[in-house]
Amino acid sequence: ISGKITEVKVRDIRFPTSLEHHGSDAMHGEVDYSAAYVTVETDSNDDIIGCGITFSLGRGNDILVKAIEAIQGLVIGRELSNIYSNFGKFWREITQEGQLRWLGPEKGVVHMAAAGMFNALWDLWGKKAGKPLWKLLADMSPLEVVNLVDFSYITDAITKQEAMDILTRNKTSQKEREDQLLKRGFPAYTTSTAWLGYSDETLVKKCQEALAQGWTKFKMKVGSDIDDDVRRANIIRDQIGYDRDLMMDANQKWDVNEAIEWMKPLVKFRPLWIEEPTSPDDVIGHATIAKALKEHKVGVATGEQCQNRVIFKQLMQTNAVSFVQIDSCRVGSINENIAILLMAAKFNLPVCPHAGGVGLCELVQHIIMFDYLCVSATTDGRVCEYVDHLHEHFVEPVRIKDASYMSPQKPGYSSEMKAESLDNYEFPNGTIWSNLIKEGKFKM
Ligand SMILES: C[C@H](O)[C@@H](O)CC(=O)C(=O)O
Numbered sequence: 001i002s003g004k005i006t007e008v009k010v011r012d013i014r015f016p017t018s019l020e021h022h023g024s025d026a027m028h029g030e031v032d033y034s035a036a037y038v039t040v041e042t043d044s045n046d047d048i049i050g051c052g053i054t055f056s057l058g059r060g061n062d063i064l065v066k067a068i069e070a071i072q073g074l075v076i077g078r079e080l081s082n083i084y085s086n087f088g089k090f091w092r093e094i095t096q097e098g099q100l101r102w103l104g105p106e107k108g109v110v111h112m113a114a115a116g117m118f119n120a121l122w123d124l125w126g127k128k129a130g131k132p133l134w135k136l137l138a139d140m141s142p143l144e145v146v147n148l149v150d151f152s153y154i155t156d157a158i159t160k161q162e163a164m165d166i167l168t169r170n171k172t173s174q175k176e177r178e179d180q181l182l183k184r185g186f187p188a189y190t191t192s193t194a195w196l197g198y199s200d201e202t203l204v205k206k207c208q209e210a211l212a213q214g215w216t217k218f219k220m221k222v223g224s225d226i227d228d229d230v231r232r233a234n235i236i237r238d239q240i241g242y243d244r245d246l247m248m249d250a251n252q253k254w255d256v257n258e259a260i261e262w263m264k265p266l267v268k269f270r271p272l273w274i275e276e277p278t279s280p281d282d283v284i285g286h287a288t289i290a291k292a293l294k295e296h297k298v299g300v301a302t303g304e305q306c307q308n309r310v311i312f313k314q315l316m317q318t319n320a321v322s323f324v325q326i327d328s329c330r331v332g333s334i335n336e337n338i339a340i341l342l343m344a345a346k347f348n349l350p351v352c353p354h355a356g357g358v359g360l361c362e363l364v365q366h367i368i369m370f371d372y373l374c375v376s377a378t379t380d381g382r383v384c385e386y387v388d389h390l391h392e393h394f395v396e397p398v399r400i401k402d403a404s405y406m407s408p409q410k411p412g413y414s415s416e417m418k419a420e421s422l423d424n425y426e427f428p429n430g431t432i433w434s435n436l437i438k439e440g441k442f443k444m
């Protein structure tokens with residue numbers, strides 16, 4: 001790939017989802033799904049622009065924009081051939097930059113900023129290669145994949161050679177899985193039916209709509225009030241029955257012992273997992289909860305706010321996680337997510353990605369499809385989250401058929417947003433926001 005990066009732009013894009021309580025949970029009451037939206041331009045004459053996002057809940061999205069601007073200078077002027085010929089090395093150069101790393105390292109705003117930048121660089125690579133990213137990755141040799149990854153701090157859990165072995169053993173059967181993927185897609189579950197701020201009537205209506213659309217796996221929010229959780233779980237089980245799967249998500253609400261206690265009246269609803277029962281940094285706490293819930297056959301899921309591959313490693317090493325929830329915008333883009341997929345394969349744990357928000361479904365579908373084709377090589381016990389909001393703003397929105405993600409076909413990472421949406425939802429001066437502010441519906 002020839003050419004040089006000439007420009008990186010970042011925009012603060014926000015959607016007023018709080019107006020209808022979409023996205024609400026026990027810790028994040030009123031949220032405005034937002035994207036720090038990155039575009040990367042080059043000096044080639046092909047009009048191709050790499051588009052990437054990183055995700056936030058509204059306030060603070062401007063901080064993400066600033067953090068991405070802080071790495072702009074490290075990217076502008078770089079030759080594409082130099083970046084992509086050893087992408088793992090370039091990833092390390094950016095995430096370990098001697099001054100910026102003090103703000104992380106590899107965690108929080110700076111790491112999410114790196115995710116936004118690398119997501120745009122991945123989109124650019126896919127578009128230049130003329131392939132959707134799942135396919136670009138799937139067509140790489142095991143060695144090329146391994147070279148995308150920074151193995152520092154995880155070699156006690158997985159070596160490069162072990163990663164090569166995992167990728168190599170799956171190559172011969174890859175074609176069959178690709179045929180399956182193109183026909184059937186990758187299995188999904190829905191979270192859109194049971195946000196915490198929805199009334200009981202909305203809950204029933206949304207469950208019925210989802211059942212009519214063929215959904216078989218559902219996630220509900222818990223953790224604000226135990227009686228409320230029991231009532232809502234009853235409503236949902238009444239609607240979906242016990243042949244379908246139900247997952248529960250506490251979004252970090254509890255202390256460790258509180259989580260174990262709180263789950264006691266909920267285990268009778270047979271949740272497949274309890275998600276984020278406690279602080280995302282508490283590895284031992286997750287292990288304690290997982291051990292206590294094992295007899296009830298309730299797994300522990302976590303990852304959407306897991307800061308990097310090191311914490312994922314520890315969660316896996318200590319049996320603290322039963323479902324690994326990678327996220328496309330929290331850790332350092334595809335490069336770091338591949339490290340997590342490889343560790344999950346080594347520890348024999350299913351990866352069930354976190355998605356939703358704005359654009360998270362569009363992006364993470366590529367990663368889980370690559371996992372199916374080249375890393376785990378199975379869909380057994382695997383399911384990718386789906387949330388039915390804001391897809392209309394994307395040039396290639398996700399396609400769901402029979403409760404499965406159908407594989408994206410356009411070149412790139414499906415991360416490009418429509419120009420009109422960007423203009424309307426730019427914060428605070430886009431038309432949507434200036435009207436809301438004028439009408440007094442939003443306070444700065
Ligand atoms: C604040 C977000 O909507 C969060 O509740 C999403 C989440 O936890 C999930 O989708 O899982």
Ligand SMILES: [Mg+2]
Pocket residue numbers: 249251275276304354
């Ligand atoms: Mg969650």
